[in-house]
Structure formats: structure tokens, C-alpha cells
Amino acid sequence: MDLRAILKKPARFAIGLMSGTSCDGVDAALVRIKGTGRNLHLKFIDATTIPYPLPLRNRLLNQRMSVTDACLLNFELGERFAEAVLEMLQVAKKENLTVDFVASHGHTIAHVPPRGHQASGTLQIGESAVMAERTGLPVVSDFRPRDMAAGGQGAPLAPYADWALFHRSDRVTLCLNIGGIANVTVVPPEFPDVFAFDTGPGNMIIDDTVGLLTRGTQRMDIDGVKAAKGTPIPEFLDYLLGHRYFSLKPPKSTGREEFGAEVYLRDALANRRDHSYEDLLATVTAAVGDSIIDAIERFVKPNHIPTHCVVSGGGAHNITLLDHLRGGLPGLAVNTSDEYGIPSDAREAVAFAILGNETLFGTSANVPAATGAGRPVVLGKITPGGGASTPPAKSGRPKLPALRAD
Numbered sequence: 001m002d003l004r005a006i007l008k009k010p011a012r013f014a015i016g017l018m019s020g021t022s023c024d025g026v027d028a029a030l031v032r033i034k035g036t037g038r039n040l041h042l043k044f045i046d047a048t049t050i051p052y053p054l055p056l057r058n059r060l061l062n063q064r065m066s067v068t069d070a071c072l073l074n075f076e077l078g079e080r081f082a083e084a085v086l087e088m089l090q091v092a093k094k095e096n097l098t099v100d101f102v103a104s105h106g107h108t109i110a111h112v113p114p115r116g117h118q119a120s121g122t123l124q125i126g127e128s129a130v131m132a133e134r135t136g137l138p139v140v141s142d143f144r145p146r147d148m149a150a151g152g153q154g155a156p157l158a159p160y161a162d163w164a165l166f167h168r169s170d171r172v173t174l175c176l177n178i179g180g181i182a183n184v185t186v187v188p189p190e191f192p193d194v195f196a197f198d199t200g201p202g203n204m205i206i207d208d209t210v211g212l213l214t215r216g217t218q219r220m221d222i223d224g225v226k227a228a229k230g231t232p233i234p235e236f237l238d239y240l241l242g243h244r245y246f247s248l249k250p251p252k253s254t255g256r257e258e259f260g261a262e263v264y265l266r267d268a269l270a271n272r273r274d275h276s277y278e279d280l281l282a283t284v285t286a287a288v289g290d291s292i293i294d295a296i297e298r299f300v301k302p303n304h305i306p307t308h309c310v311v312s313g314g315g316a317h318n319i320t321l322l323d324h325l326r327g328g329l330p331g332l333a334v335n336t337s338d339e340y341g342i343p344s345d346a347r348e349a350v351a352f353a354i355l356g357n358e359t360l361f362g363t364s365a366n367v368p369a370a371t372g373a374g375r376p377v378v379l380g381k382i383t384p385g386g387g388a389s390t391p392p393a394k395s396g397r398p399k400l401p402a403l404r405a406d
């Protein structure tokens with residue numbers, strides 16, 4: 001179906017894809033979307049996560065990734081993403097639905113937002129041509145570069161979707177996504193008042209602490225159980241909360257460049273070996289919670305009176321972190337997005353389905369107040385669909401010498 005025909009349909013079925021900084025896997029969400037802009041309505045249908053095997057995760061996390069590694073990973077992730085799409089297409093088939101398009105955030109391998117006069121750029125991989133070829137569907141991808149070309153940080157991009165999903169005429173809601181990085185969107189009744197920023201690290205520093213202290217044998221503090229058994233160490237908490245990012249005024253965004261294990265945690269943990277695993281995890285978890293609470297107090301409450309906080313992302317499973325947030329945010333009803341009909345693990349994939357829909361309609365979907373962009377812009381690039389093929393067999397391929405691409 002050509003793109004004009006898709007736009008004429010009363011409702012579109014879309015598959016959103018997200019691979020976040022946690023490098024845990026790719027999330028896919030199947031949704032129905034009606035309309036665009038103010039009149040957009042979304043129904044969640046189903047979601048899945050395809051976890052990355054450890055070797056793939058390690059390659060994505062490799063700080064010294066070569067250009068060739070990035071080139072190969074781009075296609076490899078394209079295949080993984082296509083698998084997630086094909087899984088959602090099975091669900092659509094059972095439900096007798098015809099999916100119209102895929103919208104993929106991709107996986108960020110470098111994100112350097114503008115700071116002063118320094119050079120900036122962003123790079124997401126997960127080749128959309130591979131997805132289009134495997135699934136036959138048009139793919140909208142590469143959402144961040146246009147916002148950055150317009151002077152923005154290229155992040156956060158979920159605010160548009162948060163507003164579309166959660167705005168109410170009688171309240172201000174906070175949408176808090178705790179992925180590798182944590183970000184908050186202030187969702188007031190009117191779209192021009194939407195405001196958002198990255199509060200700082202989320203699960204990333206909890207996962208990194210687990211990884212470093214268990215020598216890589218474990219990946220996460222499941223449900224925050226270990227942190228619940230420990231007591232935060234005051235001077236370590238002060239060190240963690242002393243990072244300059246926390247006092248920067250929004251708009252701001254961050255990533256592994258500032259809070260990755262090498263720069264933020266490795267030495268700090270090595271110097272505190274005499275403390276227990278539980279106390280160290282309790283401290284890092286408290287730092288995530290305190291940095292979120294502090295960001296809301298400092299940058300949100302002076303201008304807004306939020307009453308509800310909708311939590312999503314993998315951090316919504318961390319009971320210790322949620323308890324910490326509830327304790328530090330009295331007066332706010334803190335619930336997970338599951339209670340609003342969007343599974344917490346699917347919320348970002350859902351957001352990109354919404355952004356892809358807006359790309360097709362030519363509706364601008366960045367929030368300049370959140371990204372710092374000079375103007376509203378239409379985000380994303382479109383790879384046409386049509387025809388589908390299975391991956392070429394690996395064996396039997398002629399072995400060609402590596403050529404330089406001129």
C-alpha cells in the first residue's frame with residue numbers, strides 16, 4: 001500500500017520499536033492509531049521484548065567500537081528488529097489486522113548533544129532497509145537527527161507521545177520513564193506547555209553496579225530486592241549526587257557518555273570495597289531516586305502543580321526504587337503506566353509508533369521546549385516497503401575481499 005493510501009485510512013496499525021541505553025533487548029509494540037496531532041487516539045494491542053544475547057550486548061556496549069563493528073551491528077540489529085516485527089505480525093494476523101508501518105527508534109551508539117560551541121551529533125543503528133526487506137512494510141526511522149539539525153538536543157523525544165497519551169483537561173501529570181537513563185515529561189492540559197528533560201541515570205548505574213560487583217555474572221537487581229536489604233552510605237550518595245549534570249538547568253539530555261561505568265562508577269566502587277554489596281546497591285538506587293525527586297522539586301514544581309506520576313521503563317519493576325520515589329514525592333499519586341493500559345516495558349516503543357504516525361502525516365513532533373530546538377520539525381526518515389524476503393543464507397556466500405567504499 002502506498003503511503004497516501006495509509007493516511008486515508010480511518011485507523012492505522014503500527015509497530016513501534018525501541019532499543020534503549022540499557023542494551024537489554026528490543027521492545028516492540030503493536031498499536032492502533034487514529035488521527036494526528038490533538039486528535040490522535042491510540043489503542044495498545046500487544047508487545048514483546050526480544051532480549052539480546054550477552055555477546056551482542058557486549059559488542060553494543062564496547063566503548064572502542066570500530067567503524068566496521070558499527071557497520072556490521074547496523075545490519076545485525078536490523079535483522080533482530082525485523083524478528084520483533086515478524087513476531088508482532090503474527091499477533092496481527094491472529095487478530096485479523098493489517099499492519100501499515102513500522103516506526104523504529106533504532107539503537108543509539110553515539111549521542112553528543114550540543115553544549116556551547118562544541119561539535120555535536122547522534123547516531124542510531126538498526127538498518128531500516130533490512131526491516132523493510134524482511135517484512136515488506138514501510139519503516140520510519142532516524143527520529144533524532146532532524147531535531148538536532150534544528151539546534152535541539154535530539155532528546156527527549158517521548159514528550160509528544162506522552163502528551164498524546166496522558167493529557168487531561170483537569171490535571172498536570174508527570175510521565176517518568178526509568179530506562180538506562182531516566183526522563184520526565186510534564187504533561188499539562190495544553191500542548192504548548194509540555195516540558196521535559198532527562199533527570200540523569202536510571203537503571204544504567206544500578207545494572208553497572210551489579211555487573212561490576214558480581215564480575216558480570218548478574219545483570220540487574222531483580223525487583224530491587226538486594227537494594228532493599230542495604231542502607232545507603234551517606235558519603236557515597238553525596239559523591240553520586242555531586243555530578244554536575246544534576247544542577248544543569250533544562251533543556252538537557254544525557255547518556256552513557258556521562259554516566260557510564262568507566263566514567264562514573266568503576267573507581268568509586270573500587271574505592272569502597274569494604275562496604276557490603278547490599279549497601280552499595282542501596283546507595284546507587286537511592287541516588288537514582290533522589291536525583292529524580294530533586295529534579296522534580298527544582299525544575300518542575302516551581303512552575304507546575306503535578307498530581308499524578310506515571311512510571312514506565314524497566315525501572316517500574318524496581319520496587320525499592322518505586323518505594324523511594326513514593327516516599328520522596330508526597331502529594332503525587334505514583335503508579336506504573338500498566339495501570340493506564342500501557343505496559344511499562346512497551347511505553348517507549350508505543351511512543352515511537354506515535355512519532356512515526358506523525359512523520360507520515362507531516363506533523364512536527366519535537367517539543368522545542370524539551371529539546372531546545374529552534375523550531376518544531378517533522379522528525380524521521382521513511383524507507384518504502386513492498387515485497388519481503390528471508391535473510392540470505394550465511395553459508396555458500398562467495399568470500400569477497402574487503403573493498404573500500406568510496
Ligand SMILES: Nc1ncnc2c1ncn2[C@@H]1O[C@H](COP(=O)(O)OP(=O)(O)O)[C@@H](O)[C@H]1O
Binds near residue numbers: 022312314
Ligand atoms: N524485574 C526487574 N527488577 C529490577 N529492574 C528491572 C527489572 N526488569 C527490568 N529492569 C531494569 O530495566 C532495564 C531495562 O529497562 P528499559 O526500559 O528497557 O531501558 P532502556 O530503554 O534503557 O533499554 C534493565 O536493564 C533493568 O535494569
Ligand SMILES: [Mg+2]
Binds near residue numbers: 019020023024026
Ligand atoms: Mg530496553
